[in-house]
């Protein structure tokens with residue numbers, strides 16, 4: 470991975486904040502693609518340390534600059550850990566903006582992939598995921614960086 474991409478992929482602060490800063494005059498928005506309750510993918514269950522037959526809340530979004538998707542993200546949290554957190558009510562507000570305001574937020578190590586996201590038909594250059602913990606809440610956030618972002622920021626393709 471080139472150092473340009475490493476800076477994005479290995480960052481552990483808010484990706485929302487980084488995209489807004491990098492976007493300059495472009496307008497940042499979150500497009501809600503899908504939100505549902507269902508079973509996790511097997512590898513998501515493993516990453517969360519739960520049984521694959523436990524219900525999870527799933528949220529899939531595109532993070533856009535001037536309406537063009539730069540990142541797609543899928544976040545998954547076991548229903549049992551969501552109690553009291555009205556995350557489903559976020560709509561098109563960024564999950565990251567909420568998350569990084571929470572005191573005592575713990576982020577587990579990042580995992581990186583060059584596989585395509587399975588939840589949406591989109592090319593991706595790099596993907597990454599990590600589990601956030603906040604009180605009872607366990608939230609697996611998976612983010613995939615799209616070629617449009619590389620084009621707009623003049624980043625190399627890998």
Ligand SMILES: C=C(O[C@@H]1C=C(C(=O)O)C=C[C@H]1O)C(=O)O
Nearest residue numbers: 483484485530542563564565610
């Ligand atoms: C975790 C963050 O939240 C971002 C916003 C998301 C959303 O609104 O669903 C999902 C994943 C992230 O790309 C972040 O900003 O770092």
